[in-house]
Amino acid sequence: MGGGEIMLAAWKGSQTDEAFAGALHAGAHHGLSPAGVIATQTKTYYAPRLCYLRCHVIAARDLVGSGRSSSMVNAFATVQLGAQVWRTRALPSLGPTWDQDFWLVAAWPFEEPLVVTVLDDVAPGRHEALGRLVFPKGAVKTQQFDKKKFAPPPSAWFDLERPRYSDGDDGDGDGRYAGDSRGGGGWRHEFRSKIQLRVYYDAAYHVLDELAAYASDFQPSARALRSPPVGVLELAVLRASGLPSSTTTTKPPTNGGGGGRRRSTTVNAYCVAKYGQKWVRTRTVPDTASPIWQEQFTFDVFDPCTVLTVAVFDNHQLLADAAGAAADAPLGKVRIRVSTLAPGRTYEHPYALFVLRPGGLLQRCGELHLAVRFTPTSSSWPSAAAGKMMAMYLRPQLPNQHFARPIPPHLAPVLRRRAVDVVVARLSRAEPPLRPEAVHYLLRDPAAHPNPAAPEQKAYSKRRSLAACARLRDVLAPAAAFAHWYVGxxxxxxxxxxxxxxLLFLTLTWNPRAILPTFFLYLFGVGAWNFRRRPTRPAQMEHHADGVDAIMLGEELDAGWPASGTTPPDVVEWRYRQLRGTATKVQMLVVHAAGIGERVHALLSWRDRRATLVVLVAVAALAVVFYAVPFRAVVAVAGVYELRPPVMRRKGPSPLFNFFRRLPTNADVML
Structure with missing residues (x-):
């Protein structure tokens, strides 16, 4: 190549500067198309500021039906914002009163119009439009007052635009309306039909696009209600090792030799990190299983009880044109909770990567080396103002509006899924775009299906069920240890x-005021003793797949019902037998619990007359004893009796246990 120019830029600083995002790796462009070169660059993204749009559809009046049945309509209303559509119930009236409140997710600067349409449910699958109302950009006001006595804006009556029919009538004949794809024309203004609405943006909420268990931001939508940052989180994506390839490519022979083209596995790895509204993507290091990035990023921290998420992907955009490129394959992700990081300390550790492949293969995808450091701001650490940092643990994570006017529980997962769709659509329009599969992978609910298009109701995983049991077992481990110690x-x-x-028991019995101080002193001692075994590094990701069959792991990726034909019949039968086995164990547990409860009810139900008579005599005697003898004396005698030496014990179950086991249950009358 002869001639040409080269342009260079130099600055003094570090990789956290904004200018570093525009730098290109010198060896990343060999043999790549211009679109592939763009896909290798470092990029910082900012997710849109989300806000809830509240639309309260109250009533309509003076509706005019279409066609010959204009005297009676089965009216319902739809509320649409972009791809989000809500529908009221249908009421047979010309002045229906719905009184239904709908929630929609909007993204600043609120460019999408809100469309409210009133339709007539003429027949199954056939609807006739009775009127429409469009709120353009800027027509809906924003409410951001975060107070318990907040009063929503008053409702108002709006004029509906009636459809203009193709044959020029007023809608009283059989003409077709202009909004229908079957005819042409437009919408005309009609003062007769009106709809009562209450519409406003409620910016006092925080729109969750990820689960609250590992969310990275809890700030309200309104900037005026947001608190200042309490620190800075620094992330250094160093390198990765042992990354497996998710594709196989065909390359020409090297050095001009013969032998035809050769097949090789390549890994074009890059990382995506998400914290708060800031998303960052490292450059793509092509054709290596041990990429070295050495890139640094900073994030503002508004709440230390939040989670940083980092994921590794195999870039498939370098293997084909943008139009025919496949989705980027995930290679695992890491979550780090900021509150577990000591202030000012740098944690540089490798993190194991795992990913579930189609077919039920849980694959270890090497390790990702990260360095993280949380540095509180100078105004909050280490001066006396550090109490502000501790006081944050006493405040609610979510804004006050979530508690003053809670979001209906059944709407929370729906709104979160729609918020994810809005974020995906906005980040995919950036240049270069952040791939939708990357956004879904970082924001995915572990209880949902890996495929974003699959309904969440079809997401079941035995692996996650075993993981939940393991978590519960770890929670109950101290109680089990105490029970084992007590038996000893x-x-x-x-x-x-x-x-x-x-001796301690008798002391506390005769001095009850020392019970609570002794208990709290014990908790203090346990916490001080555990300081020696405090974690020295962030927790690793766990898969809990040990002992789970590959067929059961594959169930997480099965997006269809067994009847859809996507799963072989023998696999469906095997899963059914496994499900029956699990259901049998649950059934036995329920039967055992029901039997205990029925024996408790049988104590005073006179079903077994002798047993109930014994119980009545015993409780009468206990009433006299507890009235005549001081309570502390009774407790002391009971404790001494319980801790009597083994030589004074009888072998076999206790009399109380034998009596309880002899009480009747309904098991003997069950068919």
Whole structure:
């Protein structure tokens, strides 16, 4: 190549400067198309500021039906904002009163119009438009007052535009309206038909686009209600190792030799990190399983109880043109909770990557080396103002509007899914775009299906069920350890310990005021003792797939019902038998719990007359004893009796247990 020019730019700073995002890797352009070169660049994205649009459809009046049945209509209204559509119930009236409140997710600067349409449910699958109302940009006001005594704006009556029919009539004949694809024309203004609405943007909420369990932001939509940042989170994406390839490409022979074209596996890895409204993507390092990025990013922290998410992807946009490129394949992700990071300390550790492949293959995808550091602002650390940081733990995570006027629980997952769709649509329009599969992978609900197009109701995973059981087992582990210790004390395995426990019990019995101080002092001692074993690094991602069959793992990726034909019949039968086995265990547990409850009811129900008579005599005697003897004496005697030496115990179950087991249940009358 002869001639040409080269333009260079130099600056003094670090990789956190904004100018570094426009830098290009010198070896990343060899053999790539211009579209592929763009896909290798570092890029910083900002998600749109989301806000809830509240539309309260109250009533309509003076509706005029279309066709010959204009005297009676089965009217309903639809509320549409972009791809979001809500529908009221249908009422047979010319002046229906719906009184239904709808929530929609809007993105600043609120360019999409809000369209409210009133239709007549003429027949199944056939609707005739009775009127339409369009709110253009700027027509809906924003409400951002975060107070418990907040009063929503008053409702108002709006004129509906009636459709202009193709044959020129007023809608009283059989003409077709202009909004229908069957005819031409437009909408005409009609003062007779009106609709009562209350429409406003409620910016006092925070629009969740990820689960609250690992959310990275809880700030309200209104900027005036947001708090200043409390620190800065620094992330350094260093390198990765052992990344597997998700594609196989065909390359020409090297050095001009013969032998035809050769097939090779390539990994074009890049990382995407998300914290708050800021998304960052590293450059793509092509054709290597051990990429080295060495890129740094900073994020403003408004709440330390938030989570940073980093994911690794295999870039498939370099293998084909943009029109025919496949979706980027995920190679695993890492979540780091900011509150677990010590202030000012740098954590540089490798994190294992796992991903579930189609077919039920849980694949280990190497390791990702990250360095993170959380630095509180100078105004909040380490001066006396550090109490502000501690006081944040006493405040609610979500804005006050979520508690003053809670979002209906059944709408929360729907609104979150629609917020994700809005974020995906906005980030996919950036240049270069952030791939939709990358956004879905970082924002995905673990309980939802991996495929964004699959309904969430079809998402079931035995692996996640076992993971939930393992989490519950870890939560109950201290109680199980205490029960094991108590059995040892009760059986006098170590007489000195049992004697001390008995002495402490008698002391607390005769001095009840010392019970709570002793309990809190014990908790303080346990916390101080655990300081030696405090975590020294952020937690690793866990898959909980040990002992789970590959067919059950594949169920997470099965987006269709068994009747859809996407799953082989033998696999469906195997899953059915596994489900029956699990259901049998649950059934046995329910039967056992029901039997215990029925025995408790049988104590005083006179179903077994002898047993109920014994119970009545016993409770009468206990009433006399507890009235005549001081309560502390009764508790002391009961404790000494419970901790008596083994030589004074009888072998076998206790009399109370034997009596309870002999009580009747309904199991003997069950068919």
């Amino acid at each position: 004390v009760r059986d006098w395995d170590r007489p000195a310990v049992t004697a001390l426990v008995l």
